Amino acid sequence: MTIILHSLCGTDTKRPFSPHCWKAVMALSHKGLDFVERPVPFTEIPALENGFSRTVPILNDNGHLVSDSFAIALYLEDTYPDRPSLFKGEGGKAMARFVEGYTQTVLQAALMPIIVMSIHDILPEKDKAYFRESREARLGRPLEEVVATRAEAEKAAFPGKLEPLRHMLKFQPYLGGDSPLFADYILFGALQWARVTSGSLPLSADDPAMEWFGRCLDLFEGRGRHVTAA
Numbered sequence: 164m165t166i167i168l169h170s171l172c173g174t175d176t177k178r179p180f181s182p183h184c185w186k187a188v189m190a191l192s193h194k195g196l197d198f199v200e201r202p203v204p205f206t207e208i209p210a211l212e213n214g215f216s217r218t219v220p221i222l223n224d225n226g227h228l229v230s231d232s233f234a235i236a237l238y239l240e241d242t243y244p245d246r247p248s249l250f251k252g253e254g255g256k257a258m259a260r261f262v263e264g265y266t267q268t269v270l271q272a273a274l275m276p277i278i279v280m281s282i283h284d285i286l287p288e289k290d291k292a293y294f295r296e297s298r299e300a301r302l303g304r305p306l307e308e309v310v311a312t313r314a315e316a317e318k319a320a321f322p323g324k325l326e327p328l329r330h331m332l333k334f335q336p337y338l339g340g341d342s343p344l345f346a347d348y349i350l351f352g353a354l355q356w357a358r359v360t361s362g363s364l365p366l367s368a369d370d371p372a373m374e375w376f377g378r379c380l381d382l383f384e385g386r387g388r389h390v391t392a393a
């Protein structure tokens with residue numbers, strides 16, 4: 164019985180950084196499943212599992228392949244129903260989709276200009292060229308220009324973008340309530356992406372959002388904290 168999670172790294176295989184892969188790592192840990200994480204650089208993804216997916220995470224559960232972090236969480240929920248739930252029902256799945264949308268369109272979009280050069284700098288040479296070309300096409304300008312024109316403003320605006328989380332934390336310690344669910348891991352993945360690649364988050368240490376992030380870093384024997392900040 165082997166569960167393999169293909170994830171993403173730069174030159175250091177011990178420092179996986181993809182936000183989507185962190186969601187899958189936390190989901191597998193939440194289910195209490197034994198798994199092996201195998202991080203690869205960007206340019207090796209297309210060859211994984213005979214070209215199964217152009218993106219990671221990819222889960223190989225004893226030969227059954229699943230890609231996409233949310234699809235992996237749904238698969239784990241269906242396949243291992245006797246283990247702790249990642250969603251606590253259909254409402255939890257539906258609300259996790261909202262958290263996915265908020266995290267990707269608001270938080271990750273804001274973090275990208277702040278951390279894009281840090282990501283570039285931790286990649287092996289062959290990945291640097293691929294990352295620059297693909298991200299410059301996506302962002303519409305050279306990486307250096309993205310940083311020069313947007314990074315400082317995004318840093319200043321970032322704390323405000325977590326106000327929905329702070330509101331929730333007045334009532335409960337996790338998005339899942341008294342304990343975390345997949346929705347927490349979605350948001351966690353974005354902040355962990357910034358922490359691992361750039362070394363810090365544009366948030367103050369006494370921010371309740373940082374306290375929630377610290378609690379998530381400590382889950383599962385500190386799986387998240389174990390990967391040091393850049």
Ligand SMILES: N[C@@H](CCC(=O)N[C@@H](CS)C(=O)NCC(=O)O)C(=O)O
Binds near residue numbers: 171220
């Ligand atoms: N919707 C997918 C997105 C996965 C994704 O975009 N993964 C990135 C790493 S963070 C990737 O594999 N990118 C490959 C590339 O840019 O070539 C998920 O949630 O898993």
